[in-house]
Amino acid sequence: MKGQGKSHRCMAAAMAVLGDKWSPFIVQSLEHGPQRFCRIQEEAGGVNPRTLSQRLARLEEMMIVSKRVISTTPPHTEYQLTERGRALLPILAQMADWSARYAR
Numbered sequence: 001m002k003g004q005g006k007s008h009r010c011m012a013a014a015m016a017v018l019g020d021k022w023s024p025f026i027v028q029s030l031e032h033g034p035q036r037f038c039r040i041q042e043e044a045g046g047v048n049p050r051t052l053s054q055r056l057a058r059l060e061e062m063m064i065v066s067k068r069v070i071s072t073t074p075p076h077t078e079y080q081l082t083e084r085g086r087a088l089l090p091i092l093a094q095m096a097d098w099s100a101r102y103a104r
Contacts, residue, residue: 016062017062018092022052023055023059024095025047026040026065027059027085027089027092028043030065030079034078036076036077040052040056056079059085062084063082064081064082065079065080066081
């Protein structure tokens with residue numbers, strides 16, 4: 001039973017990261033490197049800007065995404081996956097493969 005408890009806690013932790021509607025799409029949109037806010041919004045399928053901002057902040061708190069302000073004129077912000085975030089990419093790929101095979 002102890003192993004099952006740990007397994008459930010681990011699954012709950014994963015679902016805290018990937019369990020909402022937009023976070024998996026945000027992570028996937030950063031797969032090929034740093035992106036600006038508007039590009040993430042396009043790649044993630046037109047998520048509402050307020051929702052995207054909230055999800056990015058949450059992913060940053062969870063150390064899945066890092067944010068970098070570029071000091072240009074005008075300044076802009078880029079987001080990129082951390083090592084922890086890149087570790088999610090194979091999981092998302094497996095989820096997509098499963099969906100292609102079994103989801104109707």
